[in-house]
Amino acid sequence: MKKLTLTLSVLLFTFVSVFAQKISTEHSKVNWTGYKVVGSNHTGTVAVKDGELKIKKGQVKEGTIVIDLTSLSSTDLEGEWQQKLNGHLKSDDFFNVEKHPTATFTIKEVAQEGDVHKLKGDLTIKGVTKEIAFDSKLTKEGKAHVLEGKIKIDRTQFGLKYGSNNFFDDLGDKAIADEFDIDFKVQTI
Template identity: 40%
Template sequence: MKKSLLSLAFVAIFGFNATASTPIDGDKKEIKASESTITWKGYKVTGSHHGSINLKSGHLEMNGKKLTGGEFVVDMTSITVNDLEAGQGKEKLEGHLQSADFFGIESNPISKLVFTSVKPMNENSYTVTGDLTIKGITKPVTLVVSMFENKATATIKIDRTKFDIKYGSGSFFDNLGDKAIYDDFDLVVDLAL
């Protein structure tokens, strides 16, 4: 009798542990933040500027080989301008992008994207809807994510005015002339898995 109770106790303990450690919703694939890149490009009447921002952390949620979700945190304090060199206004533009006119990094050092819907387009690509938070304001965005063996890529066009970034916007200010900055900017994301 004691042997039967002991056997039942082992079955209950090990059976519970096996069940409890099995993921129900799929696997999280952590992103290698230091090997991933985010590049941005902003446009103005007289041209454009581009640069980079560092990914702080992130993961993709997978069900087998299928993408089902994801969440990413971006370090806004790392924003850099790559098309200018020191002495050409690089530091001035970086400081302006970090100021309250643009991303207000003192109060909002991070931005975040949380996937809310993932729909397959084909074997490797997905249409993703997510909640993007910039400057403490959260708005829905849609992007295309393509998955490969050890990487994922995404491109996204963002209307900065939806996140209260109105500086130089022809949508809000008149008579800007060639000082106008377009509302949309582009992000290209390359994630290392």
Template identity: 35%
Template sequence: MKKSLLGITLGALLLTTGSAVAADYKIDKEGQHAFINFRIQHLGYSWLYGTFKDFDGTFTFDEKDPSADKVDVTINTASLDTNHAERDKHLRGAEFLNTGKYPQATFKSTAVKKEGDELNITGDLTLNGVTKPVTLEAKLIGQGNDPWGGVRAGFEAEGKISLKDFNITKDLGPASQEVDLIISVEGVQQK
């Protein structure tokens, strides 16, 4: 009787430990350890860079089972900043992001697959009132304990979106049809 009880207890402990591999993280917005940046060509002569300063989100990370990973991010689109007030005002307007009508953009993952050292994160991006699938190529930068008693994981991701896919019809020329996304996030594990 004692052996079978011990066996059941050890089996339960192993199952619990195995399922504890997946962890939920909150993006570290407070400490400014997360960035959603973008760039687009300006007339084919140079790159114009920008960022969204106000966003929040969570992710689930399971190193052993990427199919269990999830990402959920909400961006306040009026927080767009390209370091030029007049341009920012124009980009927030109806010809571009229409932030008065669509104050938030969201990304919700639908699948995560591991390919070599990268994670391909496919999800639904809702921007300017349009929802389309987008794939981000992400890499784990690092993970572990922080000096404040928490656990962190950090990723960098890149992707591309076509302006026309999201109802941004302003023609900026042939070199400026796509936007590069450059994302860096650090998350704090939730207990």
């Protein structure tokens, strides 16, 4: 009986420590870059609110990352201009954070090629879910795992059409590119 209890304890410990690893909101970061069609851009950050990664033998198997859109903030502006841009991004023209305070990415499929983890999953923004795929890299820092990557997202697929040449005419230098970039680093606890 002691042997069975010890075996079950070891299996449970292995399952918990190897598979479900909570994401550290403190040590994770997400940076974004949005572009105007004429070439200028805005940069900023958004916080990771919650999530977990399931990792086995150095490979990501599953996971969910929840982004806190209420924390959305530009980093290239200051003062009144920063407040205006932050407010506009949080408005219904863009993310409507009052109604949709989070965005979620759920990993559905992973293919590993060398050091590259090719992740495929469902991204939900503003109540709209679309499948996306991108490359990432998983490393280990002490007991923590770090997943890093870059994603290009077409905002119009999620209903963020404000300033898009594909939906509005005669925008000129006010046109905003449909795609924006996300550069992320999520770390487990």
